[in-house]
Amino acid sequence: xxxxxxxxxxxxxxxxxxxxxxxxxxxxxxxxxxxxxxxxxxxxxxxxxxxxxxxxxxxxxxxxxxxxxxxxxxxxxxxxxxxxxxxxxxxxxxxxxxxxxxxxxxxxxxxxxxxxxxxxxxxxxxxxxxxxxxxxxxxxxx
Numbered sequence: 001x002x003x004x005x006x007x008x009x010x011x012x013x014x015x016x017x018x019x020x021x022x023x024x025x026x027x028x029x030x031x032x033x034x035x036x037x038x039x040x041x042x043x044x045x046x047x048x049x050x051x052x053x054x055x056x057x058x059x060x061x062x063x064x065x066x067x068x069x070x071x072x073x074x075x076x077x078x079x080x081x082x083x084x085x086x087x088x089x090x091x092x093x094x095x096x097x098x099x100x101x102x103x104x105x106x107x108x109x110x111x112x113x114x115x116x117x118x119x120x121x122x123x124x125x126x127x128x129x130x131x132x133x134x135x136x137x138x139x140x141x142x
Contacts, residue, residue: 014121017062020072021114024058027051028107028114035103051107056080059110062117 031047057080061067067075
């Protein structure tokens with residue numbers, strides 16, 4: 001079993017990715033709170049736009065390091081719109097249209113994916129030596 005070590009200093013690209021992940025988590029969390037508390041309309045609309053265009057896609061890109069090399073924000077927008085459209089079409093075809101329930105599932109899955117991305121970026125298998133930041137090593141690679 002390989003020891004796991006904490007990466008204390010991240011390169012600038014990883015720091016930007018972490019900042020984007022935290023921004024997405026704050027957006028999703030804020031929208032969840034406003035929806036549950038039936039908060040004011042304007043902040044809820046703005047957070048909904050931020051969630052729709054960024055959060056689910058960021059959860060995907062945060063866990064797909066090769067895709068993040070293209071454009072962390074651009075690919076997040078593309079994947080977010082694609083994932084939300086696919087989810088909406090699926091529940092429509094299944095004859096189970098429940099927008100609030102769909103949002104809750106998407107928000108929880110997005111927060112889980114973002115949290116996993118943060119943990120994956122910060123913790124990695126290590127042998128005590130300095131390795132460059134990057135994706136997880138392949139099975140059997142030394």
